[in-house]
Amino acid sequence: MISVTNICKSFHGKEVLKGVSLDILEGETLAIIGRSGSGKSVLMKHIIGLLQPDSGTVTVDGININNVSYAELRSIRQHFGVLFQGGALFDSMNAFDNVAFPLRTFTSMSEKEVSNVVKNCLDMVELPDVGKKLPSELSGGMQKRVALARAVALRPRYVLYDEPTSGLDPETSNTIDELIQSLADQLNVTSIVITHDMHSVLNVADKAAFVHEGRMQWTGTIPELHASEDRILKRFVKANEYLIGV
Numbered sequence: 001m002i003s004v005t006n007i008c009k010s011f012h013g014k015e016v017l018k019g020v021s022l023d024i025l026e027g028e029t030l031a032i033i034g035r036s037g038s039g040k041s042v043l044m045k046h047i048i049g050l051l052q053p054d055s056g057t058v059t060v061d062g063i064n065i066n067n068v069s070y071a072e073l074r075s076i077r078q079h080f081g082v083l084f085q086g087g088a089l090f091d092s093m094n095a096f097d098n099v100a101f102p103l104r105t106f107t108s109m110s111e112k113e114v115s116n117v118v119k120n121c122l123d124m125v126e127l128p129d130v131g132k133k134l135p136s137e138l139s140g141g142m143q144k145r146v147a148l149a150r151a152v153a154l155r156p157r158y159v160l161y162d163e164p165t166s167g168l169d170p171e172t173s174n175t176i177d178e179l180i181q182s183l184a185d186q187l188n189v190t191s192i193v194i195t196h197d198m199h200s201v202l203n204v205a206d207k208a209a210f211v212h213e214g215r216m217q218w219t220g221t222i223p224e225l226h227a228s229e230d231r232i233l234k235r236f237v238k239a240n241e242y243l244i245g246v
């Protein structure tokens with residue numbers, strides 16, 4: 001379980017997170033939604049310990065990650081698979097080496113074991129034959145899928161996806177959503193999906209957390225989201241041109 005408790009974070013005097021709290025339970029898929037610039041990616045970086053809050057705490061399985069040594073943090077981070085906004089494959093490495101990277105960096109697996117795991121991960125994202133291709137030789141959707149394969153290579157307990165479908169056409173977005181769901185089922189992971197795509201939220205999430213102007217404006221299940229009378233949430237959903245509750 002991940003607990004974010006009352007975190008505040010400012011950059012150059014500008015308050016980005018103004019006391020955000022959030023619990024993420026084992027096995028659930030949570031969507032973090034909110035407008036561009038509302039602080040979603042900053043929140044995600046706190047959850048994986050890439051940023052330190054000015055105040056407040058983040059605990060992962062009961063351990064306060066702001067209060068541990070670098071070695072401990074590194075070992076906790078191995079439980080996290082992350083798909084960064086933009087995909088962020090290493091341009092100079094082919095798909096195979098991209099997926100192999102966390103295995104070679106964090107484990108003492110032999111090259112034969114690495115090869116087996118990489119093949120298995122590329123199979124899971126339905127790209128069994130792209131190992132030798134460089135990112136520049138793959139479409140945007142395929143790059144996302146390779147990045148997904150890399151995110152789950154270490155068999156994480158938590159997978160965080162930052163805007164996994166942005167910039168993709170609706171059909172490719174659906175494929176990515178389906179993959180997120182199937183990885184959640186196959187690997188039994190807890191998933192956190194940051195998105196402003198309401199279609200995606202309804203496709204994959206059990207719960208949603210709505211960040212608005214640096215605060216946690218609303219959290220609840222998808223049926224609760226349909227029924228919510230929260231004015232700001234409704235406006236956000238409506239702006240996404242997705243009529244819910246119909």
Ligand SMILES: Nc1ncnc2c1ncn2[C@@H]1O[C@H](COP(=O)(O)OP(=O)(O)OP(=O)(O)O)[C@@H](O)[C@H]1O
Nearest residue numbers: 011016034035036037038039040041042043085196
């Ligand atoms: N490292 C940083 N230094 C200074 N300001 C930052 C930093 N990271 C984020 N910010 C600021 O924090 C605010 C929130 O950024 P964040 O990336 O979390 O937005 P977001 O909700 O993820 O938006 P988007 O949907 O566009 O990705 C922005 O105003 C951004 O400029």
Ligand SMILES: [Mg+2]
Nearest residue numbers: 040041085162
């Ligand atoms: Mg972002």
